[in-house]
Amino acid sequence: MTDSNPRALRLGTRRSKLAMAQSGMVADAVREVTGRPVELVEITTYGDTSREHLAQIGGTGVFVSALRDALLDGTIDFAVHSLKDLPTAQPAELALAAVPKREDPRDVLVARDGLTFEELPDGARVGTGSPRRMAQLNAWARALGRRVETVPIRGNIDTRIGYVEKGELDAVVLAAAGLTRIGRIDEATDHLSPDMVLPAPGQGALAVECAAHNAQLAAQLAELDDPFTRAAVTAERSLLAALEAGCSAPVGALADLQADGQAVTELRLRGVVGTTDGSTLVQLSTTGHVPASLGDAATPVNMGRELAAEMLAKGAAGLMGERAL
Numbered sequence: 007m008t009d010s011n012p013r014a015l016r017l018g019t020r021r022s023k024l025a026m027a028q029s030g031m032v033a034d035a036v037r038e039v040t041g042r043p044v045e046l047v048e049i050t051t052y053g054d055t056s057r058e059h060l061a062q063i064g065g066t067g068v069f070v071s072a073l074r075d076a077l078l079d080g081t082i083d084f085a086v087h088s089l090k091d092l093p094t095a096q097p098a099e100l101a102l103a104a105v106p107k108r109e110d111p112r113d114v115l116v117a118r119d120g121l122t123f124e125e126l127p128d129g130a131r132v133g134t135g136s137p138r139r140m141a142q143l144n145a146w147a148r149a150l151g152r153r154v155e156t157v158p159i160r161g162n163i164d165t166r167i168g169y170v171e172k173g174e175l176d177a178v179v180l181a182a183a184g185l186t187r188i189g190r191i192d193e194a195t196d197h198l199s200p201d202m203v204l205p206a207p208g209q210g211a212l213a214v215e216c217a218a219h220n221a222q223l224a225a226q227l228a229e230l231d232d233p234f235t236r237a238a239v240t241a242e243r244s245l246l247a248a249l250e251a252g253c254s255a256p257v258g259a260l261a262d263l264q265a266d267g268q269a270v271t272e273l274r275l276r277g278v279v280g281t282t283d284g285s286t287l288v289q290l291s292t293t294g295h296v297p298a299s300l301g302d303a304a305t306p307v308n309m310g311r312e313l314a315a316e317m318l319a320k321g322a323a324g325l326m327g328e329r330a331l
Contacts, residue, residue, distance in 0.1 A: 143284070291313070
């Protein structure tokens with residue numbers, strides 16, 4: 007007998023406007039595939055309450071641990087994370103059940119007077135809390151024969167754009183995906199080409215996680231998975247994991263799928279590490295075949311590891327001391 011009034015699935019989410027928007031999108035999709043109601047359970051994480059810079063409080067994982075604790079103790083049934091916030095090691099007791107189709111992975115500039123990055127004046131103050139962005143923005147400015155002053159900032163999207171609106175900064179750099187998901191992408195004055203600024207590994211993608219023992223729910227959530235996005239982010243995160251083992255410099259990475267006519271045949275992976283002042287960047291790329299079976303993670307994992315080894319051999323390991331460990 008089917009349950010005519012199934013229990014609502016509890017989706018754990020951070021409380022920020024962006025997290026709630028992302029979780030709301032996933033909740034709609036999960037209602038569709040499961041036929042069950044979904045309720046959002048707001049969880050405050052240490053990363054949301056601490057005012058310290060991310061690098062000082064443990065990096066991206068500070069947004070994830072409270073949600074994972076709630077999954078493990080049964081307070082929630084599944085959680086939605088920004089994939090770039092997930093530590094690269096996946097705990098055995100949790101399943102990464104779905105990586106839905108990725109939003110635009112690029113970074114964008116929100117600048118005063120509609121300026122693009124190349125139009126910023128010499129010495130422009132650009133806000134970002136990310137050493138990865140600082141390294142690449144400073145290198146790009148140097149290539150233009152100019153200088154930018156990268157200013158560390160924290161806070162939600164409203165707070166960050168507010169620095170520009172109030173005239174405290176000339177520009178801020180944000181993820182395109184976040185602005186798109188809260189309906190503010192029109193405020194971007196420049197979409198930063200990955201040829202100049204590679205995004206964070208996994209940027210623009212979401213991760214839907216549940217307890218590994220809940221096989222039925224994991225199978226239902228898996229219907230939201232986009233195999234091409236998963237292959238790309240697997241390659242990026244494999245590169246990050248291998249570099250984290252041998253290098254503490256900030257990492258940018260992007261895997262994109264190269265289409266031959268209609269069929270997607272090749273996966274290209276680009277990676278960068280650099281000093282935050284932009285004086286030294288190690289930037290390399292590789293291409294590989296898209297695995298015949300998209301469930302086969304070995305190809306993207308190996309691509310990431312091999313590119314990381316090449317980057318370390320080219321001096322990436324020497325760019326140490328960039329991240330507070």
